[in-house]
Amino acid sequence: MTMKYKTTIGMEVHVELGTNSKMFCACPTSFGAEPNSNVCPVCLGLPGSLPVINRQALIRTVKTGLALGSEIAEFSKFDRKNYYYPDLPKAYQISQYDLPLCGGGFLMIELEKGEKRIGITRVHLEEDTGKTLHESKSGRIEDAAFSLVDYNRSGTPLMEIVSEPDMESSAEAAAYLTTLRCLLRYLEVSDCNMEEGSMRCEANISVRPAGSDELGVKVEIKNMNSIRNLQQAMEYEAARQVKAIESGEKVVQETRHWQENKEVTIPMRSKETAPDYRYFPEPDLPPVVFPQELVRQLESELPxxxxxxxxxxxxxxxxxxxxxxxxxxxxxxxxxxxxxxxxxxxxxxxxxxxxxxxxxxxxxxxxxxxxxxxxxxxxxxxxxxxxxxxxxxxxxxxxxxxxxxxxxxxxxxxxxKELSQLSDSGELEKIVDAAIKANPDPVAEYKDGNEKALGFLMGQVMKLSRGQANPQEASRMLKDKLSG
Ligand SMILES: [Zn+2]
Known part of the structure; x- marks a missing residue:
């Protein structure tokens, strides 16, 4: 990418918390179970069912916040994020809007030029959606005759970590994700397996002419399921936006999909903004009051x-x-x-x-x-x-x-394998003695001050021992005997 433009990247990372049960019901969260076997009225969104907050998920989110230096909210709440999609049976996702569990913080990443501080905006808790499987060879919706929905993942606790737009290159984005994954694994809050989708990332990326203070139009990129994908997608997208600006086109605010096989991003939909989701407080759940005492205890227990x-x-x-x-x-x-x-x-x-x-x-x-x-x-x-x-x-x-x-x-x-080194002094001594006896000329030369003769004698010891003599031990013994 040319130096005439600056890239700005912010990341949203979703992490499935490895709890035994789901966010608001007792269904197991195990990966790879028979489709639609780990479900109940709550995670299927059946009318009349009521959610109950998973304590372990709250604790894991707070631990993460503490490790990132976030402020832990004493009072937070859940909100409904309304949208319709077949994998979201309630037609809303329970998430956190204006009062997240953790706010602020930072993550230090290591770059070739040294360390860099990446700001954390917030860490909040929500529930995952089900999984839509598009039945076609490519797995893409446009090639599919029909799609199937598996609700096993519906309601799995999902922690979202939102960064500040502090990254300026694909390498910084990759370093951020690598460092974050490492941290979360130390905290044992998730296995962060990107292939299985237990860690997923989205990036907001924009470019602007160097020297300009005003950020460019940001584009959200989805479907990057490895750190390599993320890096490639950021490189591609930054170059695409620069090309658009230079040819006089407008960069559109939208969500784009990374297509791994073609190594391009393609438009998915125009980007929703918060008002589109009509957030409002979740009436079926009490607010979360997280005691400071428990926060301090968790802090003292951090590894x-x-x-x-x-x-x-x-x-x-x-x-x-x-x-x-x-x-x-x-x-x-x-x-x-x-x-x-x-x-x-x-x-x-x-x-x-x-x-x-x-x-x-x-x-x-x-x-x-x-x-x-x-x-x-x-x-x-x-x-x-x-x-x-x-x-x-x-x-x-x-x-x-x-x-x-x-x-x-x-x-x-x-x-x-009959591998051993002769260090036993009795046996080694016999070999050293034999080497000295068989080579009177080199022995005399060594005694006259020719150091090189020692190398020859060592070679003889190694030969007689068939390579098994311990060289340090043999050399010490040879010198001892020759100087005595
Ligand atoms: Zn359930």
């Missing part, structure tokens, strides 16, 4: 969050900022690392073996650390064998290959 953990890994464990960043970016990976440290407190060694050796091997298999057959205690077992000189690091990598494939214990793998 160590990624920025604090990263700082600790750097300052207390001596890791590089890069390595600490890699470990902290994934809650399970950070947990695995810390589990290793409890038995083997050498942070740099563990970090190196974990991030380059183990993760490298898992990536090749398409496995996440959570699916790894190598437990933290087995990895530690391997590192202890290296530390004790029982395995060279080259041998240890060979052992790790097998551990990743079979999940076997390191000492078992080493025994099966």
């Amino acid at each position: 160590e969050l990624p920025p604090a953990k990263k700082t600790r890994f750097v300052e207390e464990l001596g890791l590089s900022a890069y390595d600490a960043g890699v470990l902290v970016a994934d809650k399970q990976l950070a947990g695995y690392f810390e589990e290793c440290l409890r038995e083997f407190p050498h942070a740099k060694t563990v970090s190196n073996w974990l991030t380059s050796e183990l993760i490298g091997r898992l990536n090749k298999l398409g496995q996440h650390i959570g699916e790894s057959k190598v437990s933290a205690s087995h990895l530690v077992g391997l590192l202890k064998m290296v530390e004790a000189g029982k395995l060279s690091s080259k041998q240890a990598k060979e052992v790790l290959d097998e551990m990743v494939a079979s999940g076997k214990e390191p000492s078992q793998v080493a025994a099966d």
